[in-house]
Amino acid sequence: EVQLVESGGGLVQPGGSLRLSCAASGFTFSTYSMNWVRQAPGKGLEWVSYISSISSTIYYADSVKGRFTISRDNAKNSVYLQMNSLRAEDTALYYCAKYRGSGWSFDYWGQGTLVTVSS
Amino acid sequence: QSALTQPASVSGSPGQSITISCTGASSDVGGYNYVSWYQQHPGKAPKLMIYDVSNRPSGVSNRFSGSKSGNTASLTISGLQAEDEADYYCSSYTSSNTLVVFGGGTKLTVL
Numbered sequence: 001e002v003q004l005v006e007s008g009g010g011l012v013q014p015g016g017s018l019r020l021s022c023a024a025s026g027f028t029f030s031t032y033s034m035n036w037v038r039q040a041p042g043k044g045l046e047w048v049s050y051i052s053s054i055s056s057t058i059y060y061a062d063s064v065k066g067r068f069t070i071s072r073d074n075a076k077n078s079v080y081l082q083m084n085s086l087r088a089e090d091t092a093l094y095y096c097a098k099y100r101g102s103g104w105s106f107d108y109w110g111q112g113t114l115v116t117v118s119s
Numbered sequence: 120q121s122a123l124t125q126p127a128s129v130s131g132s133p134g135q136s137i138t139i140s141c142t143g144a145s146s147d148v149g150g151y152n153y154v155s156w157y158q159q160h161p162g163k164a165p166k167l168m169i170y171d172v173s174n175r176p177s178g179v180s181n182r183f184s185g186s187k188s189g190n191t192a193s194l195t196i197s198g199l200q201a202e203d204e205a206d207y208y209c210s211s212y213t214s215s216n217t218l219v220v221f222g223g224g225t226k227l228t229v230l
Contacts, residue, residue, distance in 0.1 A: 046221065
């Protein structure tokens with residue numbers, strides 16, 4: 001059974017930093033690309049970042065480019081999101097999502113970790 | 120404002136069929152067969168229901184179907200059931216910098 005478990009969320013002041021983690025199990029992690037998708041409270045979904053299986057290809061949404069960094073450790077079956085210079089508009093539930101393999105769809109999602117940016 | 124446009128809400132009675140539209144542009148929905156649909160129950164993670172416009176993942180009921188015409192994709196749910204009540208989001212690959220865009224979501228109410 002595929003499981004994705006996010007952690008690392010919390011309350012942070014504007015301008016601060018936070019590192020999210022996502023631990024994966026139930027599939028061969030090292031062969032799949034991974035993504036982060038966020039959802040502001042009461043709002044819709046927003047794709048944030050993508051990392052390929054061997055970290056050779058990385059993409060970011062314009063809204064986080066230059067502030068967020070995605071990475072992964074295939075030995076630990078984990079993907080990370082380093083978030084710097086956080087803004088109030090970054091407040092959201094952050095989901096880790098497994099890339100299906102093609103077509104830019106995500107076939108498994110974690111339960112999310114909440115990031116709140118507020119003073 | 121979301122890149123893809125969905126109706127805010129739709130409703131139907133048990134057993135009926137409903138269709139949710141998702142309108143984009145030639146740079147996303149109209150230009151690629153990479154439209155996906157997700158179901159999200161309150162407090163839960165999204166679940167992939169349709170990928171590549173009209174394909175169902177294993178385990179998804181055949182009551183769910185997808186299609187596309189021009190810049191508009193559609194999700195049809197036939198034989199509505201109470202458990203279908205949820206939010207539904209479309210997404211598409213886009214040739215813009217964003218790569219993946221979502222619709223604003225549609226709340227389905229089963230009357």
